[in-house]
Amino acid sequence: MTQVLVIGAGPAGLAAATAASALGADVTVLDSSYDLGGQYWRHLPSTRPTASEGILLHGFERFRELRERLENDSQVRILTLSQVWAIDRNPDTRNAGDSSVGDRWRVHVLQGVPDGHDRLALTIIPDAIVFATGAHDRTLPFTGWQLPGVFSAGAAQALAKGERVAVGSRVVVSGAGPFLLPVAASLVQAGAKVLGVYEASTISRLASGWLPRPWQLLGAPGKAAELVGYVGNHLRNRIPYRTGRAVIAAEGDGRVERVVVARLDANWAPIVGTTRTIEADAVCIGHGFTPRLELPIAVGCALSAERFVAVDHRQATSSPGVYAAGEITGIGGVDAALAEGSIAGHSAAGGSDDEAAMSRQRRLRAASTRFAARIEAAHGIRPGWSQWLTPDTLICRCEEVSYGRLCDTSAHTGSAGLRSLKLSTRAGLGICQGRVCGRTVEDLLGRLAAGGLIDTTSTDRRPIVSPIRLGELAGGTVLPPAPPPPGNTEERE
Amino acid sequence: MVSQALLPENDPIRPGGSTPIGITVDGKPATGLTGQTIAAIMMAEGRLSWRRSSVAGEPRGLFCGIGICFDCLVVVNGERDVRACQRRAVSGDAIEFQHDELPGVAG
Numbered sequence: 257m258t259q260v261l262v263i264g265a266g267p268a269g270l271a272a273a274t275a276a277s278a279l280g281a282d283v284t285v286l287d288s289s290y291d292l293g294g295q296y297w298r299h300l301p302s303t304r305p306t307a308s309e310g311i312l313l314h315g316f317e318r319f320r321e322l323r324e325r326l327e328n329d330s331q332v333r334i335l336t337l338s339q340v341w342a343i344d345r346n347p348d349t350r351n352a353g354d355s356s357v358g359d360r361w362r363v364h365v366l367q368g369v370p371d372g373h374d375r376l377a378l379t380i381i382p383d384a385i386v387f388a389t390g391a392h393d394r395t396l397p398f399t400g401w402q403l404p405g406v407f408s409a410g411a412a413q414a415l416a417k418g419e420r421v422a423v424g425s426r427v428v429v430s431g432a433g434p435f436l437l438p439v440a441a442s443l444v445q446a447g448a449k450v451l452g453v454y455e456a457s458t459i460s461r462l463a464s465g466w467l468p469r470p471w472q473l474l475g476a477p478g479k480a481a482e483l484v485g486y487v488g489n490h491l492r493n494r495i496p497y498r499t500g501r502a503v504i505a506a507e508g509d510g511r512v513e514r515v516v517v518a519r520l521d522a523n524w525a526p527i528v529g530t531t532r533t534i535e536a537d538a539v540c541i542g543h544g545f546t547p548r549l550e551l552p553i554a555v556g557c558a559l560s561a562e563r564f565v566a567v568d569h570r571q572a573t574s575s576p577g578v579y580a581a582g583e584i585t586g587i588g589g590v591d592a593a594l595a596e597g598s599i600a601g602h603s604a605a606g607g608s609d610d611e612a613a614m615s616r617q618r619r620l621r622a623a624s625t626r627f628a629a630r631i632e633a634a635h636g637i638r639p640g641w642s643q644w645l646t647p648d649t650l651i652c653r654c655e656e657v658s659y660g661r662l663c664d665t666s667a668h669t670g671s672a673g674l675r676s677l678k679l680s681t682r683a684g685l686g687i688c689q690g691r692v693c694g695r696t697v698e699d700l701l702g703r704l705a706a707g708g709l710i711d712t713t714s715t716d717r718r719p720i721v722s723p724i725r726l727g728e729l730a731g732g733t734v735l736p737p738a739p740p741p742p743g744n745t746e747e748r749e
Numbered sequence: 750m751v752s753q754a755l756l757p758e759n760d761p762i763r764p765g766g767s768t769p770i771g772i773t774v775d776g777k778p779a780t781g782l783t784g785q786t787i788a789a790i791m792m793a794e795g796r797l798s799w800r801r802s803s804v805a806g807e808p809r810g811l812f813c814g815i816g817i818c819f820d821c822l823v824v825v826n827g828e829r830d831v832r833a834c835q836r837r838a839v840s841g842d843a844i845e846f847q848h849d850e851l852p853g854v855a856g
């Protein structure tokens with residue numbers, strides 16, 4: 257029987273596990289979090305029951321069905337609090353030399369509370385892997401973004417949905433993309449006053465992205481209804497939604513007390529003389545999402561030109577036996593993640609191409625992919641944003657490297673090597689491993705180097721996926737492939 | 750008040766029962782709910798920062814909220830470098846702040 261390992265239990269991973277089990281595979285689905293659901297279905301812990309949590313979470317019923325089905329499926333092993341920290345080639349691969357099957361990979365897992373010192377080291381050696389590791393917010397820097405009170409949009413969302421904590425009482429939301437709307441809605445539902453949502457893209461670009469083919473938006477049914485819901489929420493709570501504007505600075509003594517908002521041109525460059533200061537205690541920023549690519553890169557998956565995991569119509573990556581689904585293959589939202597997950601799980605379990613169930617999923621995926629293309633057209637980052645930087649603006653938050661230092665180092669060394677520039681500035685080399693600033697550092701250094709950067713060292717490469725404590729490296733139990741017999745629920749939550 | 754918890758009586762999702770837990774934050778008692786992260790308990794009390802950055806010594810707290818940025822590190826029962834946004838509090842946890850150099854990575 258095929259052993260399928262699904263990494264990540266958001267919408268894509270849950271759909272993949274369900275589809276793989278339906279074809280009779282032995283499935284292990286794991287996630288570093290305490291609970292299943294990923295970012296989209298982040299919810300309160302079971303120790304905090306509610307009468308109607310569903311009003312915070314679109315499609316919560318769908319989530320509960322998926323979770324219940326998996327929890328009651330004896331072919332499925334669910335491992336929560338399980339962080340994959342590295343993947344390498346299995347030294348005694350039984351497929352050695354057979355390129356059609358590919359390598360077998362050893363997946364190294366630490367199980368236990370986040371950053372705990374006594375986590376259990378496990379090794380899993382599956383026949384097929386489905387990566388469904390999702391994405392995190394892309395946040396463009398601005399002066400003062402290191403002040404307490406500046407949050408990623410996802411942080412505001414996570415605290416509102418998973419904790420019922422509002423990140424501030426007077427909050428400004430700034431960035432680009434439809435995700436700003438559910439963030440504003442969640443903040444209001446958590447008791448904050450949202451002073452305004454500032455969308456960087458200008459109305460004409462939004463119009464060209466959204467308006468020419470409104471039927472495409474309707475083709476992604478869940479999304480359309482959801483967007484109407486968010487807009488309704490805006491109207492009811494009278495939250496100003498302003499386009500062609502951005503927070504370009506945050507100010508305050510030890511925390512955010514004010515933000516500076518400017519009008520932007522179509523290229524996202526701030527227009528001189530248009531700034532306005534708003535008293536606020538929190539600002540939430542999001543300029544789209546960065547896929548979590550380190551594990552796919554570790555097993556040699558090719559990336560697309562847009563720097564997502566490249567997949568074919570079966571969600572197969574370029575690495576044999578390895579599949580990918582959800583935000584790591586493109587930013588399409590929950591509908592795309594679910595459809596891609598179903599196809600990936602089906603393929604990973606050895607399912608054939610032409611089964612009827614898959615053609616429905618493929619139609620759903622196509623609609624969502626068009627939706628994603630339109631989001632990118634309307635809200636994708638434009639280069640003019642760098643004009644709101646000043647020499648003092650921090651670019652790398654961990655190593656506290658300013659824009660001025662990046663410019664000076666680039667000018668003095670005349671280097672066009674990303675790696676050497678990172679080593680001399682320390683930008684992107686802090687403990688977050690460049691997750692927050694990596695793409696920004698690449699972008700800015702690329703513009704500063706006369707003919708662009710020469711090396712292709714991508715900031716997405718991270719052989720050790722998460723910090724591990726010394727001592728955790730030693731040992732490690734190889735997890736037996738078969739799921740535990742029914743009734744053994746120790747490993748479940 | 751800046752960051753704050755929504756009072757159950759004002760919450761449209763109508764929370765049912767939950768169990769309070771007591772921890773200490775920088776030596777002072779704090780109360781949260783079972784299942785809450787350490788960061789959420791601190792932020793529910795209006796605290797926005799708890800770490801000082803390694804170079805400039807500037808205040809930092811939660812930024813990404815999902816375990817990516819490592820800005821929120823705290824010491825939990827003597828154990829350093831724990832992401833406060835990821836770790837759920839356990840009754841009796843002693844949370845302290847850390848201000849020294851962070852580990853970096855090569856590459």
Ligand SMILES: Cc1cc2nc3c(=O)[nH]c(=O)nc-3n(C[C@H](O)[C@H](O)[C@H](O)COP(=O)(O)OP(=O)(O)OC[C@H]3O[C@@H](n4cnc5c(N)ncnc54)[C@H](O)[C@@H]3O)c2cc1C
Nearest residue numbers: 264266267268287288294295296340389390410582583593
């Ligand atoms: C903070 C945040 C909030 C969001 N909220 C919304 C929203 O409200 N509405 C909306 O439309 N979109 C939202 N999004 C966009 C969201 O990414 C997608 O809508 C959807 O969740 C994507 O599903 P997915 O299954 O691809 O990934 P995710 O839902 O992100 O699931 C990926 C899972 O993989 C796990 N994982 C990653 N790496 C590892 C590892 N090494 N080891 C173990 N587990 C791992 C993660 O813990 C996570 O649970 C949000 C994104 C973020 C970052």
Ligand code: FES
Nearest residue numbers: 812814818819834
């Ligand atoms: S706030 Fe980013 S890791 Fe905790």
